[in-house]
Amino acid sequence: MPWATLLTSPSPPITTANRSSLPPPSAATRHHHHHHRLPPDRLALLIDKSKSITQLLPIHAFLIRHGLDRHPILSFKLQRSYSSLRRLDYSTALFHRTQNPDVFFYTAIIHAHAVNNLHQQALDFYVRMLTHGVEPNAFTFSAILRSCPIEPGKALHSQALKFGFDSDTYVRTALLDVYARGGDVVSARHLFDTMPDKSLVSLTAMITCYAKHGDVDGARLLFDGMEERDVVCWNVMIDGYTQHGRSNEALVLFRQMLGLKVKPNEVTLLTVLSACGQLGAVELGRWVHSYVVNNGIRFDVHVGTALVDMYSKCGSLEDARLVFDMIEDKDVVAWNSMIVGYAMHGFTEDALKLFTDMCRRGVHPTDITFIGILSACAHAGSVSEGWKFFHLMKDEYQIEPKIEHYGCMVNLLGRAGHLDEAYELIKNMKIDPDPVLWGTLLGACRLHGNYGLGEVIAEQLVSQNLANSGTYILLSNIYAAAGNWDGVARVRTMMKGGGVQKEPGCSSIEVNNKVHEFLAGDLRHPKSKQIYVMLEEMYQWLEAHGYTPQTDIVLHDIGEFEKKRSLEVHSEKLAIAFGLISSQPGATIKIVKNLRVCSDCHTVTKLISKITGRKIVVRDRNRFHHFVNGSCSCGDYW
């Protein structure tokens, strides 16, 4: 690249060869050729109007030809344009050819690196600035502190104090953000409280800090006290809820935002789509889709991918695929979302075909891609395919398997009955297994009745204090099935004593653009009465179809009648009952559950789909179940 060499070489010899390799001069520069002297402000305007590197290069060439490339303003503007086109290589080269860069140029080049997360380079420029005797000002500090890690940030903090810039609102906000990103909420709050004047941006930075570190309610408190709000702080607050599994509150806030006529932007819509996906709120998701189309929001790869993710998590794979096919310049994230979508729905062949397409187009798979592929294999029970991709990932793509990949493999092997193979895989892992992974193997032991191995693992987990709420339940199932009542009693004592609690099962269903959530035995819904009447009717149908409740999966130490009752009010059954009374006959019922569906609910849902002639789609923690006319798309294999 002669052009690059020209820019990086310490002396600037412009040879004929260099010039001939430049892009052809644009109409503008051809025009300038005739008037050898163009006023700098005209050139400045030309630079500012340039929208691509191919427009910029001929102007740069022109500047060099006319000895204007060291003009402080013009080279400054040129580097700013290069930076905004993410060509920091050209920016840096230009900087190094500038004789005595002033504080403006230094600040701009520091900023350019900081926004691209190149902290070290930004710091290098800052040090260079100091050694060259150029004095930094408040502008320099706010630029360098942006995206600066906490350790160098602390050093810069003390320097800012020395220079007296820490009371500047921009510098103070940037400092607050440094501590916030470093997780030091207390220092961030202190900087915030002692701030001379709090701006909208500094408030937003503080809200971001709380939202990021789990105190969503603390964030909301500040948010509610704001005098003015812009789209950014709304986005922060909505995203705070979404990132902490409180998507329903996110959507409530989004509706308030719309009610106050605040115009959502792309970031808002990406967050809201994610919330819709979490909740299975496809009606609102579709509304967001039409908003994108009708409000001139650019349909880029980010928006496209968010829509694919939303539609597939809401059970509308066809729509996901339609959107996916519309995305131009698909990146690996876009491919991953569609592959994972197919995998979630048990469409193993489509997932694998998409993987082949993706590789053929030269897109390199990531660890996420293989989570999709391996879980697709697991859902189909394809053991040899699974091993093939597991090895392909390590050998061909040099991706070290993470705990999630082992999870897919253990699930695949375990469900297929290759328990010893799964156990060996875990024992030979380079990373430490977690309770979830052991739980997967324990579940497989229970499924295949291998209580011997189950007890070995169980003892090991209990002795190493590795059992969690999920594994305790499996443990007691296995002990009970093996007739080890001492074990059952011991687990029960540990669960009570250690404060181990099962994560409450929660099912949600969207009706009329609103998401209704149900916990087991929930009575909070305004239509509770009708729901329980429907539930009773459902059980009359079920019994007429020869259904017997699987009371053996209930862990509590209660009588048979109570066991039956506790099964009846599982959250997904309440959601289905509500779905039945609040939609037209024949309409599909879509449920989202936070845990894996239990086998009793699976049986019941199959029967209900047959009795009512309705399609019922259930998304559980692991995958989708499409219930049609008495059978499920998972083939009872989940």
Added chain:
DNA sequence: CTAGGGTTAG
């Protein structure tokens, strides 16, 4: 003689 530089969401 003057131009030009900064903080928050993803």
